[in-house]
Amino acid sequence: MKIKNLKRQKLRNNEYYNMQIVFDELYEKSKKGKIFKNELYELIIDPHNIELAFRNIKNNTGSQTKGTDGKTIKNLISKTNEEVINLVKGKLNNFQPQKVRRVEIPKPNGKTRALGIPTISDRLVQQCILQILEPICEAKFYEHSYGFRPTRGVKNALARAYTLANISKCHHVVDIDIEGFFDNINHGKLLKQIWTLGIRDKRVISIISKMLKAEIEGIGKPNKGTPQGGILSPLLANIVLNEFDHWINTQWLDFPTIHEYANSSNRHRYLRRTNLKEMFLVRYADDFKIFCKSNSDAVKIYNATKMWLKERLNLNISQEKSKIVNLKNNYSDFLGIKFKVHSKGTDKENKKYVVKSFVSDKAHTHILKTLDEKLKCIEHSSQKDTLKAISNYNAYLIGLHDYYNGATHCSVNFAKLAYSILPRIKKFKIKKKINLDALSNFIRERYGKSKQLINVCGTYLVPISYIEYKTVLNHSQNSIYTKEGREKFHEQQKAVKTENIVYLIKNPITQRSMEYNDNRISKYVAQYGKCYVTKRLLSVKEMHCHHITPTHLNGNDHYNNLVIVNEDIHRLIHASTEETILQYLNVLQLNKNDLERLNNLRIKANMKEICL
Incomplete structure (x- = not known):
């Protein structure tokens, strides 16, 4: 699934479980500087938030990866809604993370990267926390960080880099590589940064602290770092570097001035007459570049950045990989792509430069x-x-x-x-x-x-060379946590009435699995609230969710094995006596196509065809 589609699916999931309004309110309050003291824990354990978390991780490929307990999502999908909700509440009530499984994966350079895989139940807990914290953090994050954030991606980061080189004529780039960033995050500093963002629910901070110190199998309890592989890790990494983002931003773009300027152009014209160094940061996770106008500025920014990261975050930079690049002479690598600027046109006095980029x-x-x-x-x-x-x-x-x-x-x-x-x-x-x-x-x-x-x-x-450049676009800076911003990326579903989805969420089939109840909602929307057999609109109280291959014939609760039908149709699918069959046929008055669809379902349910 493409990233764009995946992000839209998450927005759809928020709608299904009626959580979007909660996330929007958190974002708005955070934007206005609200301090969240006691309400976050209650939102995390809200049943709808837990059900949404289950839906979000259910189809994630990582959900099939085993933790130290040997369990995967398969061990959760058979549980009922109530059982999963109680599992999460029970774990959070006195949270003690299970051991993290360490996995070494190969890197392109021949070395390996260590991943820390929490157990599936701990991942579910992390997803519950992520959903509540993300909108609060999004309101405070720097506008030009692009990694692991909603509706942002690699292409937006590249577009910003190209814009700074093409339009802003920033042809000197400070490339910084942090040594073992994820392994060297200071736990105490991170918790203070979370507090500074306004997240001050002590129960939540205590849980995050315990997650950070979760024992790694075969190694022991870490005193620093956050394991790559945890659902919460990317958000925590962005929290750590958000302070750095804003520090760089205050050196130029957001530098406070005495006079209030009508627009940024006038403001920047004034700032260029000062001793300030013009600089622009583009960051994707721990991969970032600082663009500036001259080599002398770049040297000063390089040294200042190195000192700031060490003094404020206790992070070292790799002297071997960190460097200053003049884009007119050399390539700079960014996210698997190398780029430099080439002169354009014949005017030697007013040379224009344009970015050319290649696979690194x-x-x-x-x-x-x-x-x-x-x-x-x-x-x-x-x-x-x-x-x-x-x-x-x-x-x-x-x-x-x-x-x-x-x-x-x-x-x-x-x-x-x-x-x-x-x-x-x-x-x-x-x-x-x-x-x-x-x-x-x-x-x-x-x-x-x-x-x-x-x-x-x-x-x-697929032909290897059948590819052409697709113009990368700068991020619009719209947020999915506002109605106006969301409309840019995603159209609210109109297939069925929202109140019908809310009814299904509030009235799950209690003896069925959480997977069944979750897929039941998806099928209802996918079928536009209509019966699969008759194609007639259904009220939620008359709809039934039918297993195409019944459970007693080893059928499962997967999406593709479910179909929404009218209550009477459901009874007719399983009817075996001639009297019952005739009774429902008289009530339903099926046409030829309806009967064909009905018989297909009966055959798969190991029932005899109905012949008229």
Whole structure:
């Protein structure tokens, strides 16, 4: 799922569980400087917040990862709503985090990155806390930090960097690399920063403190750092560096002036006559750059930043990786993309410069290696596994295209990749004829015009070099925690009445699992509140949620195994006696198409077809 779609889905989830209004109020109050002393804990344990947290982590790929207790989301989905709510409340009442599982994952440079995986129940607790704290923090966060924040992403960070180089003519960049940022976060300092943001519910701060000190399996209790892999970790990382963001901002953009200026242009014109150094920060998580106008300014900013990070946050920078870059002469790497400025036009006195960007050298090497490995998997896979291997290869390549189309010269890089990988592709038995009808709708729409599609074993490899630059856009600075801001990203669902969804949330089927009740809401909206068989609008009190494959035939509560039907239709699906069948047929007056849909459900429920 694309990031944009995923974020929109989270907004939809907020609507389903009637929590958006709560988040909006928290954001507005935080924006006005409110101090939150006692109410946050009660919001965290609110049943609707817990149900929303379950929905948000349920389909997350990380939910299938085991913690130290060996459990995954599968161990939670069978529990009822009440059982899950009581589980979270019980854990938070006297919170003691379980041990964190340490996992080493390879990095492109051959080294490894340590991840800390909490247990699934602790992740659910973290999600509950995240949902309440995020709107409060969003109101206080710096406008040009883009990592792990709602509606923001890599493309917005790149757009800001390009704008500063192209428009603001900031061609000197301070590249700072913090040594082991996540492993060296000071716990005491972080808790004070949380307090400073107005989060002063001592029960919540106590829980976060215990989370930070959760024992890591095989290592022990940490005295610093926050494990990458925890749901709350990205928010905590942004809280740590938010102080730095605002410090940089007050050195220029928000520097206080005695006179009130009508617009920022006049203000900046005045500031340029002072000894202040013009600087602009762009940050994505712990990867950030400071743009400035001259090398002398860059040197001073580099030294000041190094000193500030050490003195205020007790963080060291990597002398080897941190540097000053003149974009007219050298490339600067940012989020897997390298960029510099090139002169444009023939006017030597008033030279204009424009950004040119490419896939970074490190990323290029890693992509080439990964593509080669995935093609090897296709080459050596058995006949039954070939389609899966091709699907895996295509998904990876589509993801690359979606990410790296933010580089202005991405087509050049991917043409080189295609040429380098060509010997590997030539080993396949390639069919030259392309049947567009055999392509999936997505592949046909996106790659159907390409002459580089390759038919392997009756399916198609996505062409490596079929990519073009897509203009990256600056973030609008609208917030999803305001109605006006939300409308820019997301349209409120109008498929069914909001009060009907609220009714379903407040009236779950108590003997059924939380997964069932959650998917029941999704199906009701997806079917526009209509019966699957008759296509007639249903009131919530007459709707039933039917298992396509019944539970006694090993059916589950997954979304694809559920369908919303009229109460009488549901009885008719399971009816076995001729008398009962005739009774409901007389009441329902089904047409030919209705009967066909009904019989499909009866057959899958191991019931006989109804013949008229």
